[in-house]
Amino acid sequence: MNKQLIFRIAKALMLARWKQTMVAAIGVTFSITMFVTLLGFMNGLNDLLDDLILNRTAHIRLFNEVKPTPIQPIDKSITYRNTENFIGSVKPNRKKLELHNVSSIISSLKKDSRVIGVAPKITTQVFYNVGEIDMAGVINGIDPDVENQLFSFDQYVVEGNYLDITSIPNSIILGKVAAEKMLTELGDIIQVTTPKGNRMKLKVVGFFQSGLQDIDKVQSYASIKTTQKLLGKTNNYITDIQLKLTNIENAPKVAKEYEALYNVDATDIQTANAQFETGSSVRTLISYAVGITLLIVSGFGIYNILNMMIFEKMDSIAILKATGFSGREVKFVFITIGVLIGVVGGIFGLIFGFGFSVLIDNLPFNTAAMPTVTTFPVNYDPKFYLIGTAFSILTTYLAGYFPAQKASKVDPVDIIRGK
Amino acid sequence: MKNKIILSSHGLEKSFHDPMTIKVLKGLDFTINSGEFVSIIGKSGCGKSTLLYILSTMDTDFEGDLFIDGESMKNRKEKFLAKIRNEKIGFVFQFHYLLNEFNVLDNVMLPGQKLGKYKKHELEHRAYEKLKILGIQNEALKKPNQLSGGQKQRVAIARALINDPLIIMGDEPTGNLDRKNADMVFDIFKELTIENKQTLLIVTHDNDFAEKSDRIIEMEDGRIIKM
Numbered sequence: 001m002n003k004q005l006i007f008r009i010a011k012a013l014m015l016a017r018w019k020q021t022m023v024a025a026i027g028v029t030f031s032i033t034m035f036v037t038l039l040g041f042m043n044g045l046n047d048l049l050d051d052l053i054l055n056r057t058a059h060i061r062l063f064n065e066v067k068p069t070p071i072q073p074i075d076k077s078i079t080y081r082n083t084e085n086f087i088g089s090v091k092p093n094r095k096k097l098e099l100h101n102v103s104s105i106i107s108s109l110k111k112d113s114r115v116i117g118v119a120p121k122i123t124t125q126v127f128y129n130v131g132e133i134d135m136a137g138v139i140n141g142i143d144p145d146v147e148n149q150l151f152s153f154d155q156y157v158v159e160g161n162y163l164d165i166t167s168i169p170n171s172i173i174l175g176k177v178a179a180e181k182m183l184t185e186l187g188d189i190i191q192v193t194t195p196k197g198n199r200m201k202l203k204v205v206g207f208f209q210s211g212l213q214d215i216d217k218v219q220s221y222a223s224i225k226t227t228q229k230l231l232g233k234t235n236n237y238i239t240d241i242q243l244k245l246t247n248i249e250n251a252p253k254v255a256k257e258y259e260a261l262y263n264v265d266a267t268d269i270q271t272a273n274a275q276f277e278t279g280s281s282v283r284t285l286i287s288y289a290v291g292i293t294l295l296i297v298s299g300f301g302i303y304n305i306l307n308m309m310i311f312e313k314m315d316s317i318a319i320l321k322a323t324g325f326s327g328r329e330v331k332f333v334f335i336t337i338g339v340l341i342g343v344v345g346g347i348f349g350l351i352f353g354f355g356f357s358v359l360i361d362n363l364p365f366n367t368a369a370m371p372t373v374t375t376f377p378v379n380y381d382p383k384f385y386l387i388g389t390a391f392s393i394l395t396t397y398l399a400g401y402f403p404a405q406k407a408s409k410v411d412p413v414d415i416i417r418g419k
Numbered sequence: 420m421k422n423k424i425i426l427s428s429h430g431l432e433k434s435f436h437d438p439m440t441i442k443v444l445k446g447l448d449f450t451i452n453s454g455e456f457v458s459i460i461g462k463s464g465c466g467k468s469t470l471l472y473i474l475s476t477m478d479t480d481f482e483g484d485l486f487i488d489g490e491s492m493k494n495r496k497e498k499f500l501a502k503i504r505n506e507k508i509g510f511v512f513q514f515h516y517l518l519n520e521f522n523v524l525d526n527v528m529l530p531g532q533k534l535g536k537y538k539k540h541e542l543e544h545r546a547y548e549k550l551k552i553l554g555i556q557n558e559a560l561k562k563p564n565q566l567s568g569g570q571k572q573r574v575a576i577a578r579a580l581i582n583d584p585l586i587i588m589g590d591e592p593t594g595n596l597d598r599k600n601a602d603m604v605f606d607i608f609k610e611l612t613i614e615n616k617q618t619l620l621i622v623t624h625d626n627d628f629a630e631k632s633d634r635i636i637e638m639e640d641g642r643i644i645k646m
Contacts, residue, residue, distance in 0.1 A: 002532060002533060002535055005529075005532045005533060012518070012520035012521055013520060015520065016519070016520045315514075315516055316516075316518050316520075318516065319516035319517075319518070320529075321477070321501070322475070322477060322504065322510050322512075322516075323504065323505060323510065323529065323530040323533070323578070324501050324502065324503075324504045324505020324506070324530055324533050324534070325501060325505075325533055326497060326498045326501035326502075327497055327498075327501075328498065329501075329533075411477075412477050413472045413477050413478050416472075416477075416512055416514075416516075416590070417468065417472070
């Protein structure tokens with residue numbers, strides 16, 4: 001088969017109806033543009049929202065939960081072991097919040113190849129004493145360096161330097177909302193009280209803003225040492241170990257494993273934040289659906305134009321066949337037209353799609369909830385561009401295939417006798 | 420060479436089945452030799468065009484057998500028949516069927532490019548030669564719709580000649596032309612048989628045209644009555 005010749009015939013037929021051809025190509029361009037832009041924008045938003053929650057959350061958290069023991073004393077008695085026992089008024093036992101053997105757990109976790117990073121943490125409830133009023137709050141004792149590596153801590157510290165909590169003794173980074181309530185400024189001293197009654201004065205060295213009002217109202221950060229001092233505990237007192245994994249999908253499995261291995265409680269990010277996963281995947285699904293619908297519509301445009309072209313060019317098809325072109329070659333002529341429209345329209349679509357993405361990426365988008373975000377988020381994943389290209393070729397091929405099939409079946413005798 | 424059989428038919432029959440079965444060709448046997456100028460004449464509806472389309476391999480729905488250049492055309496694949504048409508048969512129809520998207524030269528070259536026997540510049544040279552034979556080499560770069568009816572028909576003949584076919588088939592090639600142009604086309608055909616030893620098979624109802632050819636096959640009601 002002479003490809004060059006078929007290509008020439010296809011080109012000539014297209015140029016003969018260049019206006020309609022262009023309309024069809026513009027249809028493809030439009031749909032690919034929308035497809036790429038929509039998916040880029042949607043996924044940009046998804047990433048932003050994921051960032052807001054998921055990236056600040058540990059993939060796995062190890063801690064001791066306050067809960068009643070599952071095995072009550074009566075279950076251990078030989079007499080009643082196999083009976084159904086009803087116990088009223090079960091209370092949680094006096095389990096310590098601190099993790100045992102923290103240093104050996106941490107060093108063994110660090111050796112696990114599935115783990116990217118380990119961040120120890122102490123969480124304790126406190127009251128901020130403001131004049132006569134006590135406000136409930138939570139102090140997280142952290143290692144700011146590790147916390148920053150794993151959870152981009154510095155992004156949320158809007159004023160002050162996050163490293164100051166280790167370099168300045170007895171210092172604290174307050175949540176922005178809490179700070180506003182207490183009318184506190186940088187350098188001020190505030191007083192906190194622990195549930196056990198320990199009091200301590202802390203210097204405010206920074207403010208942080210996560211974007212979630214409820215968190216900013218309660219949470220504050222201090223160094224691990226300061227928190228241990230506040231609670232009157234020794235320097236191996238740690239209540240939480242936060243883990244980041246190489247593959248977030250493994251979290252539930254690994255969490256179960258550690259739970260058994262270290263005899264602690266472990267929650268994984270999927271269980272803790274299931275609603276975010278669902279939201280993201282539904283949004284992605286919708287944007288794919290819209291994009292693919294657009295492509296199919298443009299496919300119908302191509303189908304129409306090719307059908308019309310075949311109807312108009314019956315004579316030409318008949319003579320091509322009479323002079324020795326086989327049905328297959330005639331079919332290829334029209335498939336070539338369809339795919340050419342798809343490829344040319346698609347390339348422009350990708351270019352425009354990228355252009356629109358850049359445009360959206362530069363539109364100002366200011367929200368109090370996300371201090372680090374100044375423009376609309378866009379994801380430039382080449383995956384979307386590849387999928388767009390693949391789909392434009394596929395739909396235009398199919399849109400070309402059916403009319404081409406019809407053209408290949410044209411009986412030249414019918415046409416020539418009809419004249 | 421003169422007596423080589425180019426085309427022969429054996430008991431050729433053809434029926435149309437819609438709306439009811441009518442037999443249009445009722446067992447035709449004849450042969451056409453190399454270099455002959457044959458006319459098929461007959462009244463409207465006698466089956467002469469139907470016969471031509473079977474002989475041209477475009478209509479494959481027939482009984483009996485047909486041999487072109489010694490090869491049977493019965494039960495052949497569409498692709499094989501397309502190749503036969505490309506290589507061995509040249510067509511001239513009542514209507515010119517030129518592609519308006521291409522210029523005259525490209526129209527003539529198209530079947531040649533399909534055959535792919537010659538390189539592009541050789542083919543172009545050959546196409547010019549054919550146009551010269553027909554006296555329209557000066558129109559080579561024009562679009563078909565810029566030509567007169569007679570000129571278009573001559574381009575169509577040039578296209579039929581480009582692959583040096585064994586046989587040229589014509590379906591009322593002068594039907595749309597006035598006397599002057601019709602005579603010119605006839606003269607061209609005559610010249611082709613004399614100078615190029617070209618075999619011609621022309622369906623016509625123009626008796627003047629037919630009488631000037633070498634041999635007349637007259638048909639009536641699906642049968643050959645005179646050969």
